[in-house]
Amino acid sequence: MLQQKGERDDESKKSHFAPAAVIILDVIALYVLAGAVTALAFVTFGISRVLPFGTPVTLGARVLLVPGAVILWPYVLRRWVKAGPP
Numbered sequence: 001m002l003q004q005k006g007e008r009d010d011e012s013k014k015s016h017f018a019p020a021a022v023i024i025l026d027v028i029a030l031y032v033l034a035g036a037v038t039a040l041a042f043v044t045f046g047i048s049r050v051l052p053f054g055t056p057v058t059l060g061a062r063v064l065l066v067p068g069a070v071i072l073w074p075y076v077l078r079r080w081v082k083a084g085p086p
Contacts, residue, residue: 039069049083
């Protein structure tokens with residue numbers, strides 16, 4: 001098909017990411033997903049195991065702990081497992 005002057009073909013309109021960039025973004029997405037799952041479970045169930053017995057944890061404190069637990073989820077999970085059963 002003939003193209004008008006200044007018009008590009010459809011292939012040039014598509015963005016092409018390098019395969020390495022796609023892999024890196026997928027790994028980051030999986031890390032954040034695992035962190036979100038771990039953080040929500042930790043803040044809901046595990047925080048009472050890590051802290052000394054009888055330490056109150058308010059809802060506000062739990063909300064503030066979520067972002068850090070998402071980022072540091074391997075450390076949080078390790079501490080939670082080391083703490084053992086209640």
